[in-house]
Structures are given as C-alpha cells and as structure tokens.
C-alpha cells in the first residue's frame with residue numbers, strides 16, 4: 001500500500017464544550033476520490049476547517065504527505081498543495097470572473113505576490129492559468145463580468161474553479177452542488193469526475209448519486225465522529241449508516 | 251510617602267470609574283447594535299458643557315447631574331431615530347465615518363456656543379471639603395465620585411441582569427433575530443439602548459467636569475482612552491469594561507506622581523504591550 | 537447578529553479598479569493638466585503647494601482605505617513624524633533637501649510598518665480603534681519630547697533647502713512657485729508610482745483582501761504581509777508629504793501628529809472618492825480650497841466637513857470622483873440612446 005497523502009490522528013475541534021469534530025482519524029490515499037458524507041451538523045465542514053487551517057484545532061495531529069502541518073496557518077497549507085472550495089460561496093464579488101481565477105492562481109506564488117513594482121504582465125503564468133480555467137468551466141463569455149453577477153450555479157462552478165487554479169495535490173470540495181439547480185448538476189459532476197484524474201479529491205457531498213458513482217472511498221460521519229468507512233458498495237449496505245440518516249430524519 | 255500612593259490610587263479609582271462609564275456605554279451599544287460610535291467622546295464633552303451651563307445658570311450641580319445625561323440621551327435618541335438607524339446595514343467603515351461627522355459637528359457647535367477656550371466648573375458646595383482619616387486627607391468630591399459611579403455601575407448591572415429590558419439586551423447581543431421573534435420591537439430596543447449608552451458618556455462628562463472642566467477638544471482624548479479600555483477589556487463585556495477602566499485609571503494616576511508628562515502616554519504604551527502579548531485583550535477569547 | 541444588519545451592502549461598493557482599467561491614460565493626462573493649471577487657478581502658489589501635499593497624503597490613505605479596505609486613523613503619525621524627522625535632520629545635521637525627504641519617507645514607512653504590524657493583530661473595528669489609540673500615543677510622545685519637537689509651540693525655523701547636487705545649488709526654492717515646481721514633480725512621480733503599485737501583483741491582491749479577506753487567505757495569501765507592506769508604502773508617502781508640509785510652512789506644529797490630522801486626511805480621501813487616485817487630487821483640492829475660502833469668513837467651517845462626511849456616506853459613497861463618473865456614464869448612456877434613436 002502507498003503512503004497516505006493526508007492523515008489525521010485523533011483530530012478534535014471544540015466549540016466551547018461541544019465537540020464538532022471528535023477524535024477523527026482519516027486516511028486519504030493519493031490519486032483517489034474520497035467522499036465524506038453524513039447528516040446535517042455531522043461535523044463535515046468543521047473537519048474541512050481543521051484540515052485547511054481555517055480553525056485552530058483543539059487536539060490531534062494532521063499529516064500532509066508525511067509532514068506534520070498541525071500548526072501551519074491556512075495560507076501555508078495552500079503552498080504545500082492543498083486547496084479548498086467553500087460550502088457557502090465565497091468569491092471576490094466585485095472583481096471580474098477572470099480576476100477571481102487569476103488571484104486564486106497567484107495565491108501559490110508566495111513572496112512573489114508581494115512584488116509591488118512590476119506590472120502584472122510579468123506574471124503571465126497566472127493569467128494563463130485563469131484563461132485555461134475559464135475555458136474548462138465554460139465561463140469565457142462571462143470572463144469580464146463581476147463574479148457577483150453570475151447565476152448561482154455559475155458561482156458554484158467558479159467557487160470550485162478557484163480551488164483548482166492552485167493546481168493542488170489535494171483538492172477539498174465542500175458540497176460543490178449545494179443549492180444548484182438540476183440543470184447545472186451534470187456539469188459539476190463531470191467536472192469533479194475529471195478532477196479525479198489529476199488530483200486527489202476529498203469531497204463533501206449530500207447528493208448520493210454523485211457520491212456513489214465517483215467515489216473510491218466513503219467516510220460516513222455522525223456527531224463529529226467517523227461512523228463507517230469503506231467502498232461505496234460497503235457503505236450502501238451498512239445498517240448503521242441508514243439509522244444515522246433515518247434517525248436524523250425522524 | 252505611602253499616603254501619596256494611596257492618594258493616587260484613590261484618584262485612579264475615580265478616574266477609572268469615569269473611564270468605565272464611558273466605555274460601558276460604548277460597549278453596550280456595540281454589543282446590541284453591532285455599531286461603533288466614534289461620536290462617544292463628543293457626547294462626553296457635551297455632558298461636561300451642559301453641566302457647566304446648568305451650574306452657571308442655576309448654581310445647582312445636582313440638577314445638572316440629572317439634566318445633562320438626560321439631555322444628551324435625548325439628543326442621542328433623536329439622532330438614532332433620524333440618522334443612525336439608516337446606517338445599521340452598512341459596513342462598519344461607513345458607520346465610523348458617519349459618527350465621526352457627528353463628532354465634528356458636536357465639537358464645532360460646542361465651540362460656537364461656549365467658545366474655543368475651556369470652561370471650569372466649580373466643585374459643588376456640599377463637597378468642597380476634605381475627608382480626614384488620621385493623617386490622610388482626601389477631597390470629598392473625589393470620594394463622592396467613586397461612590398456615585400459605583401452606585402451607577404451597580405444600578406446598571408441590575409438593569410442588565412435583573413430586568414426584562416436587560417434580558418432583551420443580552421439576548422439581542424447574542425442574536426437580534428431571537429429578540430425579534432419574541433415579539434419585541436427591535437428598533438425601539440435599539441433606540442433606547444443607544445440613548446442609554448450615550449447618556450452614560452454624558453454622565454461621565456458631568457462627573458468629570460468639576461475636576462477637568464469642559465473643553466471642546468477633549469473628545470478625541472476621551473475616545474482614545476475609551477478605545478484603550480475596550481481593547482484591553484473586550485467589547486461587549488460589562489466586567490471587562492469595569493476591570494480595564496479601573497486598571498487604566500489607576501495606572502494613569504500612579505504614573506502621574508512618578509512621571510507627570512508621561513502619564514497619558516503610559517496608558518497607550520500599556521495597551522500596546524497588552525496587544526503584543528495578548529492580542530485579544532486581557533479578558534478576551536480568541 | 538442579524539445578518540441583515542451586518543452584511544456589507546455589496547452593491548454599494550463598485551469595483552474600484554474597473555474605472556482605471558478602462559481609461560488609466562485619460563485620468564493620468566487629466567492629473568497632469570490639473571497639476572500644471574493649479575498655480576494659475578488658485579489664489580496663491582502656497583495654496584497650490586498645500587493642495588498637492590495633502591493630495592500625496594491622500595494617495596497614501598487611499599492605498600489603505602480604498603484598495604485594502606483598512607480604515608486607518610494612524611496617518612497623522614506618519615505625516616507628523618515625517619515633518620519632525622525632516623525638520624530635525626535639516627536643523628541639527630544640516631542635511632540637504634533630498635536627504636531630508638528620504639529620511640522623512642523612511643521614518644514614515646518604518647513607523648507605519650510598526651503601527652501596521654501592531655494594529656493588524658486585530659481586525660475589524662478593533663483594528664480601527666487601535667490605529668486611533670496609537671495616534672494618541674504618538675501625540676503624547678511628541679508632546680513629551682518637547683526638547684526635540686518644541687511641544688505645543690511646534691518646531692520653528694524649519695529651513696527649505698535648495699535643490700542641490702554635490703554642494704552645487706541648482707534651484708532655489710524660496711519662492712512659492714519654485715517650491716510648487718518641486719512638489720508638483722514629486723506628486724506626479726508618486727501618482728505614477730501609486731498607479732504601478734495598484735497594477736502590480738501586490739496591488740491586485742490588496743483588492744482581493746478588501747473584497748474578501750477570508751477567501752484571500754484560503755487561496756494562499758498571507759494577508760498580514762500584504763497589509764503591513766501596504767501600511768509601509770502608505771506611511772512612506774505620507775511621511776514625505778509631512779516633510780514637504782514642514783518645508784512649506786517653515787514650521788512643524790504639534791497638530792501635524794494629532795488625531796484631527798488623521799481625520800482630515802481621511803475626510804479628503806472619502807470626499808474625493810475612495811479607491812480612485814484622481815479622487816485624491818479632487819478631495820485634497822476641495823477641502824484645502826474650501827478651508828482657505830471659509831476659514832477667514834467663518835472659523836467654524838469644519839462643521840461643514842462633518843455634514844459633508846455624513847452626506848457623502850449617505851448619498852454619494854463614491855465621493856466626488858464617483859459622482860463625476862456616474863454623471864459621465866449617464867451622459868454616455870444618453871448619447872448612445874440618441875444615436876440609436878437616430
């Protein structure tokens with residue numbers, strides 16, 4: 001077996017006395033699409049916040065490619081090759097779609113982004129990445145519009161596109177289809193499946209048909225803990241998963 | 251020698267209580283309305299001036315202690331209804347700019363009404379004497395100041411902790427929606443809280459008038475001190491404002507006997523050190 | 537908190553860069569025209585100097601407020617210390633013009649680095665409060681060091697050295713018009729420099745931070761570094777402006793480093809138009825000229841500034857530049873319409 005790209009040990013995130021993430025041990029194999037599912041409030045987004053450094057964890061350890069990144073700030077983890085999209089769309093609303101993507105690409109430039117004298121033309125690479133991404137997301141026609149004027153579905157696609165622009169080794173997508181209309185969902189599904197070819201993907205998703213069709217491994221979370229982990233087939237047949245979801249619904 | 255320090259510590263407590271009254275108003279408004287009032291220092295100086303005018307006209311300090319905060323609160327209430335409430339939805343930057351405009355207007359109008367030179371306010375006759383404790387002598391007014399401000403603090407605490415109004419304010423500071431759901435007119439609660447917070451600044455202005463007089467250019471200094479207190483004590487916290495207010499007052503007072511020119515400087519230096527060591531203040535959480 | 541009450545009104549803040557991306561050359565030409573015409577139009581060359589000096593300070597403030605979204609009440613620290621450092625260096629070390637200006641810029645930049653590094657440890661309103669408190673602190677330091685700064689009396693007899701190279705005098709700056717020449721050249725350079733900074737990778741990132749700091753951090757930027765560098769650049773420009781102001785007045789008053797100076801620079805920035813370099817010129821020009829006209833007639837004219845500030849926030853958030861722009865847009869729209877009709 002290859003060594004995991006991302007590994008957590010006993011990861012815990014507490015909001016006061018409440019443990020949103022409670023002793024999670026996760027293991028992501030490189031080159032796979034790994035999904036995290038679970039009822040509302042299970043702690044999936046909180047888990048992402050821990051992995052990307054958005055929140056400071058209360059306990060445990062995070063290893064990326066064998067390196068301890070537990071104390072690394074969010075921007076430092078991007079530099080190592082992690083990038084994420086947000087469940088609640090978070091764009092540069094008043095900047096153009098192209099600029100959103102270009103800024104996301106430039107985010108990996110580290111100190112070079114502090115260059116305050118040379119014109120942007122001297123950093124062509126990021127603009128090229130943005131143009132490529134515009135094509136791939138089918139947003140070229142809207143490239144110059146402010147991101148805030150896109151339709152909801154297009155904003156979700158841009159949200160994911162910004163994460164890809166960093167060319168990360170591990171891509172973390174938090175419910176990319178959330179709030180999308182049925183018309184847009186196939187585009188997103190295709191996009192994610194394609195991503196699986198070049199990146200390792202950690203995916204939070206409520207849409208079961210997407211999860212079951214593209215995942216290599218599925219982790220089911222409930223109340224901050226891992227309930228079940230396995231192949232789509234195994235998870236589908238697990239009784240505990242059904243009770244977790246039904247219990248929530250009842 | 252020890253008496254000097256005791257004297258300065260008592261002075262510091264008095265000063266600290268004034269700082270507390272200013273900051274708790276600021277904090278109360280911020281907690282519920284999520285609104286930053288940069289005109290707070292201006293309302294303080296308005297309190298001082300109204301005290302001056304009342305004392306000059308009637309010779310009665312006690313009347314001014316009642317009237318000036320009421321008048322300042324009323325002005326705040328009117329301002330809230332006409333202007334402030336229109337900017338709650340704007341980013342903080344814009345709120346700050348509007349209240350900065352209000353502060354400028356109050357300052358300039360004060361100069362128009364009372365002139366550019368500060369006015370001194372006599373100590374009320376009843377409290378002109380000194381209190382003796384063995385060898386130790388202390389001005390009556392300063393003792394009164396500590397006691398009276400402490401009473402106000404207790405009353406305010408009871409208001410916030412033991413009344414329906416207080417419960418609404420506290421609930422509203424957590425989530426305004428909850429309060430709206432309770433069927434309370436949230437805008438009325440906002441107006442009253444804004445007026446109350448500003449009236450506290452006015453009251454602080456009255457209490458400090460016999461000590462420092464009324465000066466049109468006091469606003470920025472007061473605002474600066476209030477910010478030091480809330481940066482150290484945390485916004486939205488009654489206890490933090492009290493502890494930090496007293497601390498700042500005592501530090502400033504003690505420094506005044508050691509290094510007179512540097513006493514004001516010291517409180518800012520103290521704030522800088524606190525921010526370096528504990529960015530979220532002495533009592534704050536990350 | 538109720539999201540309705542706290543979310544910024546998105547639609548209100550226009551993409552500040554869009555304007556200039558469209559026609560930067562036109563605004564640069566307009567700026568040059570104003571700089572050339574200014575001493576002919578305003579009553580005195582001294583007044584023209586004052587306008588450009590404050591316009592420089594506003595450029596610095598705009599970099600923070602307009603492009604990074606940082607509302608700093610600390611600008612007086614950099615302005616005042618620039619004035620003091622240049623004046624002291626000229627008085628005690630007899631340094632020349634350019635050395636004095638460089639020292640002032642360095643002092644302003646360095647102090648801004650410190651102030652920025654300290655203040656950005658907190659965000660939002662705490663950040664703003666910290667900048668204000670630090671200005672108070674700087675004021676008290678200047679007040680306490682009265683042996684150096686002259687305290688309340690200010691620092692008198694600040695020289696205005698000639699433009700000299702290697703001890704050889706090229707220009708004398710004693711006449712106001714000659715001094716205006718120097719100020720104008722410096723202003724044009726700073727303006728073009730600011731343009732470059734804004735068009736750089738760094739500048740584009742500042743806009744991202746202003747728009748959505750959390751996302752900027754999430755895509756990999758260490759936003760602290762950007763904010764501190766923005767502070768340092770802003771402080772350097774503002775310090776330079778302070779030094780020129782001291783040379784203009786032959787005097788460095790304590791009021792340079794007082795909170796009202798920060799407020800004045802901020803008000804000029806907002807009235808001119810945040811996020812617009814040309815607006816810096818508009819804002820400084822309007823307020824300086826207004827002050828000159830009104831202060832003699834009515835000493836309480838600052839009252840109007842308070843009213844104007846409120847009015848701008850309530851009705852014209854783009855400031856004068858924004859107003860001009862929407863006027864232009866409406867004109868263009870009308871013209872297009874008549875063309876289509878025809």
Ligand SMILES: Nc1ncnc2c1ncn2[C@@H]1O[C@H](COP(=O)(O)OP(=O)(O)OP(=O)(O)O)[C@@H](O)[C@H]1O
Pocket residue numbers: 015020038039040041042043044045046047087
């Ligand atoms: N900032 C916070 N403070 C306190 N509690 C929080 C905070 N953020 C999240 N929580 C709580 O933590 C729990 C986990 O939330 P999280 O957003 O991780 O769930 P999730 O699995 O992503 O749910 P969903 O499917 O709805 O997105 C929830 O009960 C939530 O209320």
Ligand SMILES: [Mg+2]
Pocket residue numbers: 044045046087
């Ligand atoms: Mg979630």
